[in-house]
Amino acid sequence: MTALASKELAPRDRKARAAKIMAQLEELFPAPAIPLDHGDAFQLLVAVILSAQCTDARVNMVTPALFARAPDATTMAKMTPAQIMPYIKTCGLAPGKAKALASMARDLVDKHGGKVPADFEALEDLAGVGHKTASVVMVQAFGVPAFPVDTHIHRLAQRWGLSNGKSVEQTERDLKAVFPEDKWSMLHLQIIYFGRKYCPALRHVPGECPICSWAMSKAQAAREAKR
Incomplete structure (x- = not known):
């Protein structure tokens, strides 16, 4: 299924879109581990x-x-x-x-x-x-609620229509506004793992991505195709 063919399935409301994305991420990565080894x-x-x-x-x-x-x-x-x-x-x-x-x-x-x-x-x-x-x-x-946003999470939020911010700071504010606070920590890790497996910065094929295939706009898909 391509992004264009499935566009009608993408909720227009950001919170509804975020809820659908969160459900997919929880199914794909139910218990994401902290990737950096540390003792304290x-x-x-x-x-x-x-x-x-x-x-x-x-x-x-x-x-x-x-x-x-x-x-x-x-x-x-x-x-x-x-x-x-x-x-x-x-x-x-x-x-x-x-x-x-x-x-x-x-x-x-x-x-x-x-x-x-x-x-x-x-x-x-x-x-x-x-x-x-x-x-x-x-x-x-x-364990203090926070939603760390790096350039990778910023990129995916743009692709999924959850933010149009020009900076990671704006994207962080946008993501906090559409996701429940008690899910921020988990989502930070889930989005990182999702990006690594399905949503790379380069040579990304939106139609083959479990989320971009329905969440990415026609204009964004066209920009991706030129990379």
């Missing part, structure tokens, strides 16, 4: 910082040795970027990440006694920590 909030924070422009699989390959050397903020704060680099050199943007990790660990020690704060503002005040990273830590380490 600090290690999750480190792993999320490393995951920028790097696969989760690669991050999970490098963190065991890094955490064996520096399992907590107090230990990592004593390391220089040059000392961190050998552990993360196979991750993308490694030099910048080494500096960010060293500074972030020092911030935790200086401002929070070496503990990761369960507070959005305090997290985003740490070196190397943006809103998306803070959101992941808040929801996955502390």
Whole structure:
């Protein structure tokens, strides 16, 4: 079934569309696992910082040795970027990440006694920590409702007609408006896994995608065909 042939099945109302998408995601990925291996909030924070422009699989390959050397903020704060680099050199943007990790660990020690704060503002005040990273830590380490949106989730939300925002921040607001708060954490993971399996950035065939086949607009399908 193609996107054009099934267009009449797509609910026009965003909340109705979101409900249908949520049902499909729950059927496909009923219990999605947190993809980044970690032992506590600090290690999750480190792993999320490393995951920028790097696969989760690669991050999970490098963190065991890094955490064996520096399992907590107090230990990592004593390391220089040059000392961190050998552990993360196979991750993308490694030099910048080494500096960010060293500074972030020092911030935790200086401002929070070496503990990761369960507070959005305090997290985003740490070196190397943006809103998306803070959101992941808040929801996955502390269970605080959040809907982390990266470029991949932003792309799928656009394809599915759930947001027309130009930024991930606007897309996050749009997704929070159409999905129940108690489902945000699960949906964040489900959309990530769905994108990896069915909805890649390039060489995407909308008619073969379980959701894009009915949710994608004619105009969006035409744009996809040109890629």
